[in-house]
Amino acid sequence: MKSEYKELDNLLILKITEEIDHHTTEKIRRKMDNEITRYMPRKILLDFNEVSFMDSAGIGLLIGRYKTSRLIGGTMEIVNATPAVKKVLEMSGVTRIIKITEGQKIV
Amino acid sequence: MRGLYDNEMKLEFLSKSSNEAFARITVAAFASQLDPTIEEISDIKTAVSEAVTNCIIHAYEDEEGIVKVVTRLINNVVEIEISDSGKGIENIELARKPLYTTKSNLERSGMGFTIMESFMDEVNINSVVGIGTKITMKKAIKKEEVQETISEEKNTKLIV
Numbered sequence: 001m002k003s004e005y006k007e008l009d010n011l012l013i014l015k016i017t018e019e020i021d022h023h024t025t026e027k028i029r030r031k032m033d034n035e036i037t038r039y040m041p042r043k044i045l046l047d048f049n050e051v052s053f054m055d056s057a058g059i060g061l062l063i064g065r066y067k068t069s070r071l072i073g074g075t076m077e078i079v080n081a082t083p084a085v086k087k088v089l090e091m092s093g094v095t096r097i098i099k100i101t102e103g104q105k106i107v
Numbered sequence: 108m109r110g111l112y113d114n115e116m117k118l119e120f121l122s123k124s125s126n127e128a129f130a131r132i133t134v135a136a137f138a139s140q141l142d143p144t145i146e147e148i149s150d151i152k153t154a155v156s157e158a159v160t161n162c163i164i165h166a167y168e169d170e171e172g173i174v175k176v177v178t179r180l181i182n183n184v185v186e187i188e189i190s191d192s193g194k195g196i197e198n199i200e201l202a203r204k205p206l207y208t209t210k211s212n213l214e215r216s217g218m219g220f221t222i223m224e225s226f227m228d229e230v231n232i233n234s235v236v237g238i239g240t241k242i243t244m245k246k247a248i249k250k251e252e253v254q255e256t257i258s259e260e261k262n263t264k265l266i267v
């Protein structure tokens with residue numbers, strides 16, 4: 001995972017760079033939580049451009065981080081989701097609470 | 108002599124989370140003999156990952172056990188059997204329901220079976236408490252009509 005904090009906008013960009021399954025989530029969760037508690041951002045952008053695989057473990061991970069972001073009064077968005085990941089996000093209903101934005105190049 | 112199936116493979120591995128990626132990639136590579144689309148392959152990968160992960164987290168919990176995966180190709184259908192000798196499922200009806208999980212403390216979403224059912228054509232659950240669980244999933248690989256279009260295009264090119 002790579003991260004970038006833009007102080008001016010109070011924006012935290014987290015770019016996930018591995019497949020998201022039960023095996024990888026614990027590490028990703030720890031890193032995300034570290035960055036979120038460090039910066040307390042108003043807005044979190046999750047860049048999924050390099051996530052080629054995600055299963056239900058990712059849904060739990062995302063909903064958990066979404067709750068944290070709400071607790072600190074911020075928002076969360078997913079950008080650049082690949083088709084396979086988008087399908088899981090849409091069918092599970094995650095997109096009803098976390099918005100997916102398309103075609104942005106950020107990091 | 109020709110067997111009952113066109114092709115078959117079997118995997119057995121320890122219930123370690125590092126084997127989740129191994130299992131889904133191996134099944135996908137085997138199924139690719141049927142020439143699936145990228146979307147069909149990723150559907151299969153996701154469903155396998157769900158069933159294998161369930162064996163590791165729910166069936167064996169903190170113990171180590173064996174997960175078995177059998178994949179068969181029958182005409183254009185991929186049939187995948189994923190089984191464990193773990194604790195079994197008490198209420199299968201309930202387990203299938205979206206958002207139902209017995210491990211919500213671990214940030215599980217309870218969407219595993221829902222994903223398997225939506226990404227595969229058929230999902231059967233056989234389970235006996237104290238004995239184990241076997242999930243059987245089937246997916247037909249659609250033969251595309253794209254081929255016709257390609258040959259038409261070729262003809263056009265030849266004429267030109």
Ligand SMILES: Nc1ncnc2c1ncn2[C@@H]1O[C@H](COP(=O)(O)OP(=O)(O)OP(=O)(O)O)[C@@H](O)[C@H]1O
Pocket residue numbers: 056057060157161162165166167191193194195196202203207208209210214215216217218219220221240
């Ligand atoms: N192989 C298994 N052995 C024993 N119990 C199982 C097995 N597979 C599933 N279950 C039970 O069925 C429930 C539902 O499974 P499902 O995969 O839908 O959700 P989950 O694994 O709890 O969460 P998620 O898959 O979203 O991370 C589980 O919580 C568990 O109680």
Ligand SMILES: [Mg+2]
Pocket residue numbers: 056157160161218219220
């Ligand atoms: Mg599951």
